[in-house]
Amino acid sequence: MEPPWEKGAERIEHLLTERGDARELLSFYQSLLVFQKSLFDSLEEADLSASLSQDLPVLMNYFDLFLGWALEKGTTLLSSQARETSQWEKGRQENLLLSYWKGEEIPGGNFFPKAFLQPYAAFLASHEQAIRERNGQDRACPFCGGAPQVSYLQSPPSSVGAGSEGAGRYLVCSLCFTEWPINRICCAHCQEADPYKLPFYQTEQLPTIRVEACDTCKYYIKGVDLTKDGRAVPLVDEIATPALDLWAQENGYTKVELNLAGI
Ligand SMILES: [Zn+2]
Numbered sequence: 001m002e003p004p005w006e007k008g009a010e011r012i013e014h015l016l017t018e019r020g021d022a023r024e025l026l027s028f029y030q031s032l033l034v035f036q037k038s039l040f041d042s043l044e045e046a047d048l049s050a051s052l053s054q055d056l057p058v059l060m061n062y063f064d065l066f067l068g069w070a071l072e073k074g075t076t077l078l079s080s081q082a083r084e085t086s087q088w089e090k091g092r093q094e095n096l097l098l099s100y101w102k103g104e105e106i107p108g109g110n111f112f113p114k115a116f117l118q119p120y121a122a123f124l125a126s127h128e129q130a131i132r133e134r135n136g137q138d139r140a141c142p143f144c145g146g147a148p149q150v151s152y153l154q155s156p157p158s159s160v161g162a163g164s165e166g167a168g169r170y171l172v173c174s175l176c177f178t179e180w181p182i183n184r185i186c187c188a189h190c191q192e193a194d195p196y197k198l199p200f201y202q203t204e205q206l207p208t209i210r211v212e213a214c215d216t217c218k219y220y221i222k223g224v225d226l227t228k229d230g231r232a233v234p235l236v237d238e239i240a241t242p243a244l245d246l247w248a249q250e251n252g253y254t255k256v257e258l259n260l261a262g263i
């Protein structure tokens with residue numbers, strides 16, 4: 001999937017008027033997309049090796065800018081975390097990025113390394129530069145090993161207009177935005193394939209997006225049905241529907257991967 005910078009920003013413009021409950025989340029994401037696009041574009045001039053430890057000197061030129069952005073545009077919590085992180089020594093900042101890249105758990109949440117490294121990972125993916133030194137996890141992105149952020153249904157080009165019949169289901173990587181196919185009836189976390197163990201949850205107000213839960217592993221991911229609304233942008237529509245996450249969490253499901261709004 002192409003990075004969400006442009007289509008995502010357009011989609012947010014549209015949703016801002018419709019989704020009162022998600023306006024703050026969407027404005028925040030819109031502003032992040034602007035920052036991420038400028039970082040992505042800057043990498044065009046860089047000579048990248050696709051090994052994060054070797055590319056860090058280039059990336060670190062932008063890290064202060066990024067923290068400055070978070071300080072100004074982030075929530076109170078994010079702002080204060082940005083202030084604190086900006087006071088760290090450079091080596092500690094670099095370790096934060098490297099730990100996340102290696103798939104380690106980040107105390108206090110992975111917002112900073114994830115949001116900052118998405119443009120880098122997306123750049124490597126879009127230039128088909130094989131990522132080095134990143135351990136892939138099972139059932140994760142075939143390009144970078146990242147966890148899926150969202151799933152979506154899309155009809156093959158020949159059958160547009162035929163509804164969701166015959167549509168394919170795909171997962172979108174939370175880090176590099178690569179997409180890969182998955183069966184319609186299959187848990188994105190543990191690959192359970194028994195339909196009786198895979199409940200969906202959806203509301204009348206939001207017919208194009210649903211919670212795809214699994215009673216075997218108790219994880220869930222949200223799915224966007226592009227056969228019902230081709231204008232939807234999965235990564236954006238996912239963030240625009242926090243009420244569905246509330247339902248899932250109240251019903252005991254854990255999200256496969258929190259989004260950049262921390263939900
Ligand atoms: Zn990926």
Ligand SMILES: [Zn+2]
Nearest residue numbers: 187190214217
């Ligand atoms: Zn499962």
